[in-house]
Amino acid sequence: MIKFWRLLLLCISLFVSAAMAQEANRPNTNPVFTLVDLEELLMAHHPVVKQTSLLSETARAQVFQALGKFDPALYTSFNNKHFGNTDYYNHWSSELKVPLWLAGADLKVGYDRNVGAYTNPQTRTDRAGLSAVGISIPLGQGLFIDGRRNTLWQAEAMLEYAEAQKIKQINSIWFEAVSDYWDWYYAYQQYMLIAEGVRLAETRFRAISEQTILGDKPPIDSIEAAITVQERQMELAKYEIELKNTRLILSNHLWSPEQQPVELPESAMPDSMANSKLAPDATLLLDLLSQAETLHPEILQLESKELQLSIEERYRREMLKPKLNLSGTLISSRRNFNESLPPHYDFNWGNYKLGVDFAFPIFLRAERGKLREVRIKQNELRYDQVILGRNIKNDVTLKYNDLTAYSQQIRLQIENIANQQILLQGELQKFDLGETTLFIINSRESKLIDMQIKRESLIMSYQKTLAELYYKAGTRL
Template structure:
């Protein structure tokens, strides 16, 4: 009986080792779905990434709308009155207005043909019409900037705002995806370890039951082994459920090139979590990048530039508004009547129109109030930029500190797992020669499983910390 028991225990040890080796080995019918491929698919097909790409296109259309203020405008009006066989008046007026960017000048060309018995003498023209060409020049408030140029400059800066919003949305999407991926990694590792633990407990229970049937073990030992197997079965079922839900969260980020939702393949498993080290040089590079290209700082910089342009415009509005206009006039030729080019289409200085418009509010309360409002907003943005810059720097430093701490914890946890493995092996050897109990073996084994799961949790936190470090630095690279 002693020889039979020894042979049985040796066989049990061999079976336990085989189960452990099989559970640790990667299945042959699975495919590793790497994080790099996961992020590439998101960048290429995710609707939110595509939506973020439209921000810039929307901003470009805003610029086009602002530039519409400088589009040439052609206007024509016709008005005629005839009563009792008498032509009271016949007005036909045409004007082409061409706004110029420089100094707010407007070029204009006109053609008027007015006739009639009761027409205003100041509006009467030759029978062939009267042509004019001239310009309108602002003097004072709008010679350096006006509403049209201010709108175009601010719209151009809105493109920078849109780019900052795009980067922010892309970074947030990839950060959420990274967290989901590594949560799936943890759920997969937990399920794998708990399956291994359950198989070992179930194998030990069946072995003890066979020994109890031949009278070599107490029935109560089989009860304890059964309880351990049942407890690990419940943990395994819960881990399988958590892995399924984690796979669903990963699938949320998967879309094909046609914009249709995609599912994570059943055979896909996550990659291993590499323990990549990051030096102080990496931290400094991220800090430099954050202070220059962080989306929040880019947005505030664009807003500050917009407010600076608005302030320049409001300062100009405080000045008197003086507009000078001048046009040269010339008679147009008559059809089928001989003419001399020196008489027609000759814009001579003695034939002209000039005008002067002066507008100046006496109290300037509206203009001064708007100017002060813009100045206050500009100061607020400047202060917000200072605080945001400080917050980003401290957040990046804190994320780096957390990453370094987790790196040390992962190493220590790996050492703890190795030590616990040695304790389990020693306890198993003592149990094989009858100097230990099943309770101690189960305790050592349960502790080893817990330490392994904790090690995978630390690896998951470490990978999340890497993603967070780059996210708070304003980059998803």
């Protein structure tokens, strides 16, 4: 019978020793991958972060496009009819139109040459043609704002909207990355705590096996110690898979400068929270609420929309005015600056063309309908601003309350762990004196490991909640 127990212990010892040797081959010193490292890599190389810069580029392109409405334009036309040895008409008209920012005016420089047997006397010129310099000014509709200025100002307002959208997307991808980082942290801590539990169980098994062989301990204690080792090794294998999976998920946020995916090395380890402050500052809530009121990207987006609607509303009110355009042009037979002309054929206040255009819809139903639509959108936007402001305030306060609760739970859990360690130490001393059983030792130790894992779970929840608190406030941790 004694030989049977010794043979059984030898087999178990060989199995456990092999597992211990495999565990001993794992490196003890690993490079630390911190949140700062993650932020540097993500902000420098992540495709989504780089993609957000295109939002600003698109907005600037729209502004550039709107500025095109103020580009000078050159127009020219030529028409000629000759039939039966008769030159019916020969029309050549050229004009350079320069839109001006001030008052929606247009500066015009032109040249007309209209000759022929059947040319309209109103537009007929001599064969030298006529040069003209003039200006067209809207005195009614379009004096303070017109379509081209409306388009440009709204495009400029979209610049702020695009910047806010850029910040919003970066905050979102960063919050996701931080959450994945703390999932990896928790999986790593779980694995290390169970690995330590395996090491303790293996050490205890060796000691008890030696005592059993010497006859100081009953063989059943060795069997129980071996079962504990095997159970913890099974847990270790499970947590190793979780560690690999969380490491792989975190690697989704890592990219090389060449935009190639990068995987986090297996040897990397997360930053330690041993000396970290796990309690929020007393002023943190007020600071974040104050910052969110003015700098939250969603609030900035609504403010940009508000500015756009105010510009559109101003433009629609301008459309209620009658159209009254005044144009004046000085004309001359001069074709170049060095030409000498009689005064009555040169540019002077006696040689001119003057025009006045007037139009006014009687009911203005189209214009009033568009103005009413804009004002409805403004009211909707005000409601959105009120709702968004309240939601942001409540979300930030809610996350701060969660953060405070996690901080208190961590403090209590640390105290519980210290007490459990005292119980375990006392139980070990009693075991050495033969006053307790191995089952109680294993139970105390397993509970201690569970409590330590719970502490790391609380730390993970605290850090993820802290990141979400900043995210809800529209900024980054």
